[in-house]
Amino acid sequence: MNREFWFVVGSQFLYGDEVLKTVESRAKEMAEELSKHLPYPLIYKVTAKTNKEITDIVKEANYRDECLGIITWCHTFSPSKMWINGLAMLDKPYCHLATQYNEEIPNDEIDMDFMNLNQAAHGDREHGFIAARLRKPRKVIAGYWKDTNVHKRLADWMKVAYGVAVSKDLKVMRFGDNMREVAVTEGDKVEVQTKLGWQVNTWAVGDLVAEINKVTEEEIDFLMETYSESYDFATDDIAAVRYQAKEEIAIKKMMDRENCKAFSNTFQDLYGMEQLPGLASQHLMAQGYGYGGEGDWKVAAMTAIMKAMGEGGNGESAFMEDYTYNLIKGQEYSLGAHMLEVCPSLAADKPRIETHHLGIGMNEKDPARLVFEGKAGKAIVVSLIDMGGRLRLIVQDIEAVKPILPMPNLPVARVMWKAFPNLTTGVECWILAGGAHHTVLSYDVSADQMRDWARMMDIEYVHISKDTTPEKLEEELFLKDIAWKLK
Numbered sequence: 001m002n003r004e005f006w007f008v009v010g011s012q013f014l015y016g017d018e019v020l021k022t023v024e025s026r027a028k029e030m031a032e033e034l035s036k037h038l039p040y041p042l043i044y045k046v047t048a049k050t051n052k053e054i055t056d057i058v059k060e061a062n063y064r065d066e067c068l069g070i071i072t073w074c075h076t077f078s079p080s081k082m083w084i085n086g087l088a089m090l091d092k093p094y095c096h097l098a099t100q101y102n103e104e105i106p107n108d109e110i111d112m113d114f115m116n117l118n119q120a121a122h123g124d125r126e127h128g129f130i131a132a133r134l135r136k137p138r139k140v141i142a143g144y145w146k147d148t149n150v151h152k153r154l155a156d157w158m159k160v161a162y163g164v165a166v167s168k169d170l171k172v173m174r175f176g177d178n179m180r181e182v183a184v185t186e187g188d189k190v191e192v193q194t195k196l197g198w199q200v201n202t203w204a205v206g207d208l209v210a211e212i213n214k215v216t217e218e219e220i221d222f223l224m225e226t227y228s229e230s231y232d233f234a235t236d237d238i239a240a241v242r243y244q245a246k247e248e249i250a251i252k253k254m255m256d257r258e259n260c261k262a263f264s265n266t267f268q269d270l271y272g273m274e275q276l277p278g279l280a281s282q283h284l285m286a287q288g289y290g291y292g293g294e295g296d297w298k299v300a301a302m303t304a305i306m307k308a309m310g311e312g313g314n315g316e317s318a319f320m321e322d323y324t325y326n327l328i329k330g331q332e333y334s335l336g337a338h339m340l341e342v343c344p345s346l347a348a349d350k351p352r353i354e355t356h357h358l359g360i361g362m363n364e365k366d367p368a369r370l371v372f373e374g375k376a377g378k379a380i381v382v383s384l385i386d387m388g389g390r391l392r393l394i395v396q397d398i399e400a401v402k403p404i405l406p407m408p409n410l411p412v413a414r415v416m417w418k419a420f421p422n423l424t425t426g427v428e429c430w431i432l433a434g435g436a437h438h439t440v441l442s443y444d445v446s447a448d449q450m451r452d453w454a455r456m457m458d459i460e461y462v463h464i465s466k467d468t469t470p471e472k473l474e475e476e477l478f479l480k481d482i483a484w485k486l487k
């Protein structure tokens with residue numbers, strides 16, 4: 001499917017034909033030039049002068065799947081009562097680009113004609129008022145349209161808008177239920193579908209086992225070649241690896257048949273399966289599918305969405321779990337991993353396939369999994385929780401490091417990180433906010449992008465950063481709780 005954004009420029013008849021022609025030709029030029037620096041094309045649509053023109057373009061934007069969002073700008077003044085009907089019905093992501101065609105004020109040239117044509121400084125204020133008055137969620141980006149920082153911010157926003165489209169269309173396949181007695185992996189699926197669009201439904205593990213048993217040796221051979229190209233083999237138990245291939249093929253077939261982009265399972269319910277899918281889940285994640293362990297369908301969906309928002313539509317985002325801490329003063333780190341299922345998109349080096357005994361769960365045989373160290377770099381961890389009546393998205397800034405210990409007997413992929421503002425205060429803040437033990441860890445989606453996504457989705461956003469203190473956070477959570485109940 002084509003994916004594009006629409007450039008909608010506001011004006012009015014007052015200035016005469018000549019000015020409107022200039023506005024139109026400049027808007028076209030800007031859309032074409034901007035498109036060279038953006039992940040999706042920006043298509044100039046209209047210089048809107050009437051309520052009807054705006055309403056028509058919004059109706060079209062809402063209806064067209066290929067339109068991921070609109071970007072507005074007012075080269076001249078555009079009286080914004082004419083925007084009310086259109087903006088009120090807009091349900092696509094909306095960015096107001098407050099820019100100006102000329103970079104500098106031309107000393108000799110400037111006269112009243114120039115002022116009539118180049119009045120974004122007050123046109124964009126009138127436009128901003130009506131969006132504020134309508135409580136319309138939107139991103140405001142101000143700056144010169146040729147500035148690389150403006151390009152970067154527009155590009156980031158476009159990726160978020162794509163994340164919105166992915167969310168609204170997302171289907172999640174649950175194999176079995178959530179892990180018994182666990183609270184944070186629960187959630188109101190009706191609320192989630194209403195707010196975020198996710199269709200979350202369950203399929204029997206028995207159906208998956210039947211699908212696994214139908215996979216042919218040729219299909220397995222084919223996938224084994226991909227495994228050999230992508231990973232090092234550090235096991236002699238080829239039968240275990242082939243079984244994972246069989247699981248991957250079956251899960252993928254079932255998901256593709258239903259157009260699902262994410263799945264969850266639980267090690268408590270593997271009835272009829274020899275191994276918990278390890279390598280299978282990891283290689284599916286490497287292809288952009290979301291995954292959540294222990295029936296955690298929320299984290300599965302978030303993984304799929306954040307992967308889609310990342311570089312190239314399958315970014316460095318992965319299902320993660322906070323496992324254990326290093327509390328030595330000056331070397332305070334979190335160690336994140338999972339039983340098996342960490343996405344190789346986080347790997348610093350080529351992952352290796354190993355097989356080990358896994359005591360927990362219903363494994364009859366030793367599951368094969370990818371083992372690797374995560375790479376160093378700035379990242380975030382993200383958790384979506386159900387607060388009862390609303391959803392809260394919690395984002396924490398982290399910095400991943402090369403693990404300070406080799407941990408030779410740890411048979412899983414591992415990522416080590418420094419949390420902000422620091423390990424213990426970060427833990428206090430995370431726990432105060434109710435963040436889950438499961439997260440999506442991402443190197444290429446930023447906290448700012450998640451804030452934009454939460455705004456577009458109309459859900460609560462909590463950011464734990466270098467400046468967060470438990471005192472301020474406690475107050476913020478209290479006030480937001482009241483605000484969201486009133487909303």
Ligand code: MN
Nearest residue numbers: 293294321438
């Ligand atoms: Mn887990």
